Amino acid sequence: MKLFELLKEEFVVAQLQSSQKEDVINELINLFKNDPRVANLEKVREAVLEREKIMSTGVGKGFAIPHGKTAAVNDILAAFGKTKSPIEYQALDSQPVNLIFLLVGKDNLVSRHIKLLSRISRMMNKDDFRGKLIEASSKEDIIELFKKEEESYFEV
Amino acid sequence: MIAIEYILIIGASLIILSIAIAKLFDNLGVPTLILFIGVGILAGSEGPGGIYFDDAGFAQSIGIIALIFILFAGGLDTNWKSVKHTAWHAVSLSTAGVFLTSIFIAVFLTVFFDFRFILGLLIGSIISSTDAAAVFSILRSKNISLKGKVKSILELESGSNDPMAVFLTVGCIQLLTIPEKTVLDIALLFIFQMGLGSAFGFLFGKGLVILINQLKFSYEGIYPVFTLAFAILVFGFTTLLNGSGFLAVYILGLVVGNSSFVQKRSMIRFFDGLAWLSQIAMFLTLGLLVFPNQIIAVIGLGLLISLFLIFVARPLSVFLSLSLLKLNWREMTLISWVGLRGAVPIILATFPMLAGLPDAEMIFNVVFFIVITSALLQGWSLPLAAKWLKLDEPFKPKISYPMEFNPSEDSDTEVIDLIIPYNSQITGKTLAELDFPADSRIVMIWRNEKCIIPGGGTILETGDALLILVNKNNIERVKEIITPIHPS
Numbered sequence: 001m002k003l004f005e006l007l008k009e010e011f012v013v014a015q016l017q018s019s020q021k022e023d024v025i026n027e028l029i030n031l032f033k034n035d036p037r038v039a040n041l042e043k044v045r046e047a048v049l050e051r052e053k054i055m056s057t058g059v060g061k062g063f064a065i066p067h068g069k070t071a072a073v074n075d076i077l078a079a080f081g082k083t084k085s086p087i088e089y090q091a092l093d094s095q096p097v098n099l100i101f102l103l104v105g106k107d108n109l110v111s112r113h114i115k116l117l118s119r120i121s122r123m124m125n126k127d128d129f130r131g132k133l134i135e136a137s138s139k140e141d142i143i144e145l146f147k148k149e150e151e152s153y154f155e156v
Numbered sequence: 157m158i159a160i161e162y163i164l165i166i167g168a169s170l171i172i173l174s175i176a177i178a179k180l181f182d183n184l185g186v187p188t189l190i191l192f193i194g195v196g197i198l199a200g201s202e203g204p205g206g207i208y209f210d211d212a213g214f215a216q217s218i219g220i221i222a223l224i225f226i227l228f229a230g231g232l233d234t235n236w237k238s239v240k241h242t243a244w245h246a247v248s249l250s251t252a253g254v255f256l257t258s259i260f261i262a263v264f265l266t267v268f269f270d271f272r273f274i275l276g277l278l279i280g281s282i283i284s285s286t287d288a289a290a291v292f293s294i295l296r297s298k299n300i301s302l303k304g305k306v307k308s309i310l311e312l313e314s315g316s317n318d319p320m321a322v323f324l325t326v327g328c329i330q331l332l333t334i335p336e337k338t339v340l341d342i343a344l345l346f347i348f349q350m351g352l353g354s355a356f357g358f359l360f361g362k363g364l365v366i367l368i369n370q371l372k373f374s375y376e377g378i379y380p381v382f383t384l385a386f387a388i389l390v391f392g393f394t395t396l397l398n399g400s401g402f403l404a405v406y407i408l409g410l411v412v413g414n415s416s417f418v419q420k421r422s423m424i425r426f427f428d429g430l431a432w433l434s435q436i437a438m439f440l441t442l443g444l445l446v447f448p449n450q451i452i453a454v455i456g457l458g459l460l461i462s463l464f465l466i467f468v469a470r471p472l473s474v475f476l477s478l479s480l481l482k483l484n485w486r487e488m489t490l491i492s493w494v495g496l497r498g499a500v501p502i503i504l505a506t507f508p509m510l511a512g513l514p515d516a517e518m519i520f521n522v523v524f525f526i527v528i529t530s531a532l533l534q535g536w537s538l539p540l541a542a543k544w545l546k547l548d549e550p551f552k553p554k555i556s557y558p559m560e561f562n563p564s565e566d567s568d569t570e571v572i573d574l575i576i577p578y579n580s581q582i583t584g585k586t587l588a589e590l591d592f593p594a595d596s597r598i599v600m601i602w603r604n605e606k607c608i609i610p611g612g613g614t615i616l617e618t619g620d621a622l623l624i625l626v627n628k629n630n631i632e633r634v635k636e637i638i639t640p641i642h643p644s
Contacts (some may be wrong), residue, residue, distance in 0.1 A: 036369065039418045050356065051572065055635055060578035071376075074418045091198065092577040110177040111607065112599070117604040118621035121575045125619055138538070155230045 001112065003119065004147040006078035012139040016100070021089050025049065025066050028102040032100060033071055035077065041070030044104050058091025063124045067103040076105040080142065082134065099124070099133055118129035123149050134151045166207070170199055182297055187535040188288045189498055190528065192436055195445015207446040212509040212520075218441045219503030222434035223318065224405050228387045229431035230315045231409020239308035243477050244314035249491075252312075254320040255285040256473035257465070264464050269457070274331050275515060281324035282505050282523050283465060285317045286310075287498020290531065291538065299538045301549045310494060318500050319403035325350055325504045329511045345398075354407055360390045368417045370451045379419040380426035408546025435499070442502045442524075452520050458525030466530060470495040471528070486545040492579030493541045497530040551598055566631065571599075574622045574638075581640040583620075584593050588612035593633050596626040 011031050020025045024090050032038050047068030051057070058064040079102040086096030101120055105113035123129060129149050136142045174195045178188050199205030209215075239246075254337035261280030265271035270277075291310060296300060302310070327342040364386055373379060387405050395401035413424070451458075478488055505523040508516040542548035576583060582590060587598060587610055600623040601608040601616070608614065626634055 005262075013162055016344070037416055038545055039369070039372065054570065054631055055574065059575045060580075060641060063578075065575060071418070074416050074420060092635075092639050093579065110573075111602075114600065114602045114621045115605060117573060117575055118619060119605065121621060122604075122619035125578055 001076065001118065001149050003078065003116065003123075004143055006076065007080055007143050007146055009139050009143065011077070011079040012142050013079075014137060014139055014142060015126045016081040016083050019083060019085070019087050021087065022049070023082060024081070024087065024100060024104065025052070027103075028066075028081050028100065031079050032073075032077055032104070037075045037077060038073050039103060040072040043070050044068065047072075048102070056092055058089040058093075058095075058097050059121065059124075060093035060095065061125070061127075061130065062086060062089060062091075062095060062097050063101070063130065064089050064091060064097045065101045065103060065117065065120060065124075067085045067105070067113070068112070069105045069107045071107045073104055073106050076103070076109060076116065078103050078116075080146075080148065082142075099130060119150075119153065123153055128153070157591060168632075170195060170440050171433075175441065177366060181261060184297075187496070187531040188435070189287070189290055189439055190531050190535075192439030192444075193443040196440040197441070197446060197448060197561045198443075200329065200444045200446070202448050210442075210447075212445065212506045212616060215441045215445045215507040216339070216503065216510060219438050219499070219506065223402060223440035223500065223503060224388060224391050225384075225427070225434040226431050227315060227402055227406040228409040228595070229427040231406045231411075232413035232427050234311060234410055234413060236410060236414040241303050242312060245305070245309045245478060245483070246316055248481065249309070249313045249474065250317035250320050252460055252477040253473045254281075254317050254324065257284045257469050258324055260472060261461065261465060264461070268460075269289055269388055270479060278325065278328035278459070280469075280520060281321055281328055281523065282507075282519070283461075283497055283501045283526050284324065285321035285497075285500045285504075286314050286495045287354065287500065290496045290498050290535065291494050294535050294538055295542070296351050300539060300541060300542060302490070303547045303549050305483065306490055306547055314498075315406050316403070316424065319350070319353060319400045319406065321504060322402055325402060325507055329507060329513065332513060333511055338620060348398060349400040352397060353401065353403030354396055356394045356399060357404040357407025360386070360404070360409055361408045363416075364408070364412055365415040365417055370421070376419055377413075378424055383423060384427075384430070388469035392641055410458060431563065431575070438499055438503070442499065445506075446521070446524050449527050450517070453468065454521045455520060455524060458522045459529065459572050461522065462526045462533075463530040466493075466534065486547060489542060490545045490547050493534060494538055495530075496517065496534050496538075499526045501527050512593065514515050568627050569595075569625055570628055570631070571625055574614060574624055576618065576620050576622065576638060577641060579641045580618070580638055583618045585616060586612065587614050587616070590637055592637065593627065593630040594632050596624060598622045599625055609621050619636060 013028070013031070015147070016024055016027050017119045018027045025048060026045065029041065029048060029063040033041055035119065038044060047070035048066050052066055056064075057066050081100050083098045083100065089097035091097055103113070103116060103120070125148070129145070132145050133142060136145055164377045174192045177191050181191055190527065192480060197203055199206040199207050258277055258280030261283065262271075262273055262276035265279060266273050266277035301307065308364070323346060327345065330337045331339070331342065346370050364383065368379060368383070371382075373382070387408055391401040394404040471489070474492040474495070476489055478491070501523050505520040508519050513519070594599070598610050601610050601614065602621045603619065605619060
């Protein structure tokens with residue numbers, strides 16, 4: 001399963017409207033509103049916020065990856081957004097966050113879910129990739145960046 | 157009337173015995189059909205079991221119900237994307253191929269045994285459908301799989317040729333019993349049956365998917381039950397309106413199995429189990445129904461038809477119906493050889509009995525014998541044939557992920573996945589150095605697309621994603637362990 005294939009245009013936001021942690025997460029979750037793979041959007045919200053409550057998913061360097069698993073979806077869904085300016089996210093390195101990747105998976109796809117988390121984490125750890133994402137101004141550019149980065153990730 | 161507890165004890169014991177025997181013979185590559193029918197025969201009036209059973213109507217009802225479930229489960233489990241490219245091969249085999257097989261058998265019986273052509277055609281139709289499930293279970297027990305197109309052609313063929321065989325059988329019986337029926341009537345009926353069957357299967361399939369997605373049942377277990385009732389309904393309606401109910405349920409399964417909906421996984425498991433139960437119940441019943449002593453009388457005829465079917469009729473019809481569809485001779489030879497006959501012919505053989513045809517007993521016994529010889533001869537030689545034709549490859553088990561875990565609500569333990577923060581001080585350290593709380597564990601580490609089951613000496617890296625089991629009371633402690641960040 002490729003990340004850039006999960007990131008359809010409708011799931012990418014070049015500039016998020018919200019500036020509070022929970023609002024930003026909600027804004028991304030709402031992108032799944034009309035997706036047939038989602039049986040219940042509120043359950044998705046619950047799962048993601050619940051996981052966030054246990055431990056912040058702000059993993060440092062301005063990047064956060066809110067995620068959750070729930071029976072209310074039947075696949076793995078992803079969304080990505082950038083905030084206008086860095087926001088307070090209670091990140092583990094206490095730095096503000098501006099790049100946010102949301103991953104929602106069906107509850108019994110545990111391994112596939114973690115595998116993607118690990119891949120995203122590796123990719124986002126690269127300074128130049130984060131830099132390019134911050135500069136990108138359109139959805140298309142963002143998806144293209146993910147595509148290229150993921151390809152080079154698999155070449156290594 | 158026998159008390160219910162006796163019936164239950166006998167039924168359940170036979171099922172358990174069948175499963176035990178199937179397990180025992182697992183590595184020998186004997187088709188399960190033979191084993192289950194064998195149990196049925198032994199339990200029957202001529203075996204030590206001594207159960208007298210000759211109710212062909214009851215056996216047929218069991219057979220039809222079982223076939224509905226087996227076909228639906230088969231469709232449900234067929235990945236359309238991976239077999240799509242062979243759809244024409246399969247359709248050609250299950251229409252032209254099945255028809256040609258029946259014709260060849262009819263000619264053979266007419267020329268050499270003086271049968272009436274229609275009677276010959278009836279026998280040909282009854283034995284014209286194949287059973288791929290038997291093929292794959294034999295291959296799996298030998299840990300081999302088939303290469304390329306052959307596998308998906310066989311899979312799709314065996315699901316779609318049963319409706320055709322049912323149709324031809326019913327058509328022949330009509331020609332034999334209703335004098336005013338003409339071949340043209342039957343041909344028109346064919347178009348109508350298959351047209352209505354596929355249309356209903358497709359439309360109701362789409363409808364069912366929408367229903368499942370819209371109706372929010374509170375209990376997961378309701379979904380398969382709802383689907384089950386729906387499938388039976390579609391079969392009933394289609395048949396009532398003179399369409400092919402079997403084709404409709406198979407296509408219904410295909411459509412549903414290849415759409416996305418929430419409870420799919422549990423649904424497939426449910427129907428997989430149901431298909432097994434159906435198979436066992438059906439074979440046991442058919443084993444009980446047959447009287448081996450009567451088979452002896454038809455061994456000569458049965459054996460000759462079997463050999464003709466295996467060595468002439470099936471290969472000829474395979475080569476003819478696939479002639480336009482670029483396959484090499486090795487592929488076509490293998491497809492010819494794995495035309496194993498399964499339960500469907502035996503179920504169809506009860507049709508003439510219920511229609512009251514004079515030769516019904518003979519037909520049933522001949523068909524029974526043919527199915528057994530085909531399953532034994534082709535079943536046993538199958539791995540060898542695949543090897544000779546260089547179309548075998550190692551069996552790849554379905555990818556199963558190392559863990560499926562649902563945390564229980566009444567335990568203090570949470571399962572969480574966690575990305576190690578960037579620049580965390582724990583990277584480069586071994587797990588043993590971490591001082592994790594005693595009741596919490598790192599269960600899995602995913603790194604570079606691979607899963608690592610960690611030990612005390614495993615070193616953590618940046619980018620690792622962890623699955624941890626952690627006592628709720630210790631989450632803060634775990635956080636303290638992983639958070640100290642190196643200044644970047």
